[in-house]
Amino acid sequence: MTDLHSIDLASSIPEEEVEVTKSQPQAHEGIEQLQSEGQDDANSLSSLKPIISETPKQEEEIESLKGDPVIRQYHVACQTGDLTTVKQLISSGVIDIKHDYDDVAVNDENERTTGLHWASINNRLSVVKYLISQGADVNATTGNLNATPLHWAARYGYVYIVDYLLQHGADPSLCDLQGFNLLHLAINSSNIMLVVYVLFFIVSKNILDVDCQDPHGRTPLLWAAYQGDSLSVAILLKFGASTKITDEGGFTPLHWATVKGQPHVLKYLIRDGADFFKKTNDGKDCFTIAKEMNTEYSLRDSLRTCGFDINGFPIKKYFKTSDHAKMVTFFAPLVLLSTIFLLWSHIHPLFALIVSLLLGLVTIKALKKFVLPSYDDDTIFHKSILKSPFVSGIFFGSVVLLTVVWFFHILPWTIEEGESHVLMAIILFAVFYIFSKLLISDPGCIPPETNHDNIRNIIKELLDVGKFDSKNFCLESWTRKPLRSKYSHLNNALVARFDHFCPWIYNDVGLKNHKNFIGFILLVEAGIITFASLCFEYFDELKDHFEVNENTSCFLLGDNDLCYGFTYDRLTFLILCWSLIQSIWLIILISIQVFQILYGVTNSEFNKYVKDKKRRQDDLHSTINHNEFFNTTPEDLLLNEDDDSDIFDNVSHDRDTSVSTTVPPQNETQMNLQRSKTCFNVCCSVTGMDQLKTVIKETLGIHSISGSRIRPTNLLSSIPTNYGCKRNMLDFWLTSDVMAPLYHRLLFSPTSSKALLNGIEVDYYKLYKFPKKDAPPFEVLGPDVV
Numbered sequence: 001m002t003d004l005h006s007i008d009l010a011s012s013i014p015e016e017e018v019e020v021t022k023s024q025p026q027a028h029e030g031i032e033q034l035q036s037e038g039q040d041d042a043n044s045l046s047s048l049k050p051i052i053s054e055t056p057k058q059e060e061e062i063e064s065l066k067g068d069p070v071i072r073q074y075h076v077a078c079q080t081g082d083l084t085t086v087k088q089l090i091s092s093g094v095i096d097i098k099h100d101y102d103d104v105a106v107n108d109e110n111e112r113t114t115g116l117h118w119a120s121i122n123n124r125l126s127v128v129k130y131l132i133s134q135g136a137d138v139n140a141t142t143g144n145l146n147a148t149p150l151h152w153a154a155r156y157g158y159v160y161i162v163d164y165l166l167q168h169g170a171d172p173s174l175c176d177l178q179g180f181n182l183l184h185l186a187i188n189s190s191n192i193m194l195v196v197y198v199l200f201f202i203v204s205k206n207i208l209d210v211d212c213q214d215p216h217g218r219t220p221l222l223w224a225a226y227q228g229d230s231l232s233v234a235i236l237l238k239f240g241a242s243t244k245i246t247d248e249g250g251f252t253p254l255h256w257a258t259v260k261g262q263p264h265v266l267k268y269l270i271r272d273g274a275d276f277f278k279k280t281n282d283g284k285d286c287f288t289i290a291k292e293m294n295t296e297y298s299l300r301d302s303l304r305t306c307g308f309d310i311n312g313f314p315i316k317k318y319f320k321t322s323d324h325a326k327m328v329t330f331f332a333p334l335v336l337l338s339t340i341f342l343l344w345s346h347i348h349p350l351f352a353l354i355v356s357l358l359l360g361l362v363t364i365k366a367l368k369k370f371v372l373p374s375y376d377d378d379t380i381f382h383k384s385i386l387k388s389p390f391v392s393g394i395f396f397g398s399v400v401l402l403t404v405v406w407f408f409h410i411l412p413w414t415i416e417e418g419e420s421h422v423l424m425a426i427i428l429f430a431v432f433y434i435f436s437k438l439l440i441s442d443p444g445c446i447p448p449e450t451n452h453d454n455i456r457n458i459i460k461e462l463l464d465v466g467k468f469d470s471k472n473f474c475l476e477s478w479t480r481k482p483l484r485s486k487y488s489h490l491n492n493a494l495v496a497r498f499d500h501f502c503p504w505i506y507n508d509v510g511l512k513n514h515k516n517f518i519g520f521i522l523l524v525e526a527g528i529i530t531f532a533s534l535c536f537e538y539f540d541e542l543k544d545h546f547e548v549n550e551n552t553s554c555f556l557l558g559d560n561d562l563c564y565g566f567t568y569d570r571l572t573f574l575i576l577c578w579s580l581i582q583s584i585w586l587i588i589l590i591s592i593q594v595f596q597i598l599y600g601v602t603n604s605e606f607n608k609y610v611k612d613k614k615r616r617q618d619d620l621h622s623t624i625n626h627n628e629f630f631n632t633t634p635e636d637l638l639l640n641e642d643d644d645s646d647i648f649d650n651v652s653h654d655r656d657t658s659v660s661t662t663v664p665p666q667n668e669t670q671m672n673l674q675r676s677k678t679c680f681n682v683c684c685s686v687t688g689m690d691q692l693k694t695v696i697k698e699t700l701g702i703h704s705i706s707g708s709r710i711r712p713t714n715l716l717s718s719i720p721t722n723y724g725c726k727r728n729m730l731d732f733w734l735t736s737d738v739m740a741p742l743y744h745r746l747l748f749s750p751t752s753s754k755a756l757l758n759g760i761e762v763d764y765y766k767l768y769k770f771p772k773k774d775a776p777p778f779e780v781l782g783p784d785v786v
Helices: 015-023 031-037 039-046 056-063 069-080 083-091 115-121 125-133 149-155 159-167 182-189 192-203 220-227 230-238 253-260 263-271 286-293 296-305 322-346 349-374 390-413 418-439 452-464 514-546 561-568 570-598 603-619 644-648 666-676 679-687 689-700 725-733 742-747
Strands: 486-488 493-495 500-502 507-509 754-757 760-763
Touching: 069 083, 069 115, 069 125, 083 125, 115 125, 115 149, 125 159, 149 159, 149 182, 159 192, 159 452, 182 192, 182 220, 192 230, 192 452, 220 230, 220 253, 220 263, 230 263, 253 263, 253 286, 263 296, 286 296, 322 349, 322 390, 322 570, 390 418, 390 514, 390 570, 418 514, 514 561, 514 570, 514 725, 561 570, 570 603, 570 689, 570 725, 603 689, 725 754
Parallel strands: none
Antiparallel strands: 486 493, 500 507, 754 760
16 A cells, blocks of 8 residues: 655656746745734745745856757857847757757757747747747757647746747647657646637637646646645636546545645635545545645645534534524624623633623524535635625624613613714615625626637737736636736625725725715714713713712712713613723724825735835845746846736836745734734724824834834835825726716716726726826816726
């Protein structure tokens, strides 16, 4: 029986391929999402590593060339992209394009290696174009693997080279001597952009089968699962890759994923219906393999996330639909809060505290065990209480209790405060209305693309401008990413002008509901202030009524109005305290939102800008260059690239397009995941304290590490969408419909994808370039569209 600890799937690859496979770590698929999921996904980062430039490898390859000095000079020029030298050697007749290799090979790997091979493997697009124009053979083979230039380019994930070679006759169905075709090599490169390209341009056209097998019976999905490449696994499954096909050892993709233990890969495969009870030729199922490879935690966690218990049997669902389960989750806090406030009103505070804590723990435990499993299993992320309607239910329950107390306790005693009560009624009605509207509102979801012809056109457009990477192409919705958009796993769509996910409304805040959200939080704060003033009037009435008969005094409150409220209507007193606590985080949230609106930046952009700024400062002391967007744009295209999206990205200042080896500093990332799971940080995140801290530090120009002062304008003036406070406020509050009345433009949110930016109407679903800051101001906003 095979010892799994001694198995190495890469052992079947010749040394030439092993080097590439090991030197091409996978890229990070969304650190912000993983951070929000906590420590149990930390292992995912170990196999999802950004592709990083390492120039010494190319220098080593160049130095290894020997033989004919003219051929050597020519090959070095092809490697380094010295197009002038290449043209001179070919045009002068010194180099025969049909025989541009050394007949005396130094070793088998360099046998019959052409200039096109060297240009392809070094991402020299201009040289590749010239050589092909001069008649270079795009299907020439070299080395002990009989690899073509297409194979060499694919091994390193060079999408632009692969695209050009295919356009000029390269055969994608050719296999090297180890039986690898273009799709296998694209998977081995772990560059998801090349995988996407091959799937849409080759597999979608039935040139290659998505389940094509190498001589050992291994499909692209099996290779991706073994590599722990969750991005490739996800898109292969979308293209119908089979989870049932086995290799010569009886291993399915799930078996090899279990060997690797990458949680996201396991979840994708299990969710797609992979059989975890199926046995290999050695009689081992996934549970046995997980035990031998010490990946039991990853397997069990993946099973639970996908709706199975640790033994692989379906977890019982107590609700027929996910909507029913979410309704229970939403209304549970109302029952919980009502019970807790009644307890605190009638029993000793110490006992009330103990019982309240127990009730809270029991409620959360019950929801996790009996309710959350009934949620839809369409995500690989954990079903978390914070990502459920529970938090919005807390807000709803709080407002309901406040309304009950106001109507039945305060109103009868303070009926003479007519204007305040009318204002309170209006505010409560507006809060309930806008809250219900925000719960079901469209934040600005951009429709996904499903037509493969349209997707191919999008990819071609991005390739033409040198922007085919995961920053500009959405791997989930298969559309071009507009500026200021972000993919939401809650809505399963790109959200235009994405601001943040708000658990209090259980929805994303974006282009179409941001204005409603601001109005909502302002109304809630105004309602709390009005309620507090009425409470003090009510407590004063209680004091006037009861102090005639007896003098009342409290330990901390003395004998003022609050003491009478605490003594004679403790429920109202507690609701007042609870409301004032909520007003604290509301003030913080309002301050942050007003600040960001004034400076024309969304919450998501501001956070990203600060993180990238810190990363750039850290990179000054590091030799590692991160390329987390799988960008392999050749230098030829980069020289003419004008990319506004770079302004918010750390790669905008020092980009390197050579793709090779090494890994990022993972300890720091995993530490961040651990810190984000602490109770204090969760509370700070929910209440907005962390945001306020960042805003203050950046506004005052306080360095986040050393505490040293820097110029405050460094951050704010460099925000590309900051067109001045007045202009930014007008852009946010006014719709772009210049024909509508002013009150309509002010009170209503955008109903389409169009809104103002620097006084110009832009389509946020197709916003790929910002209006220039030096554009003339528009007092009367015209119909210009960007």
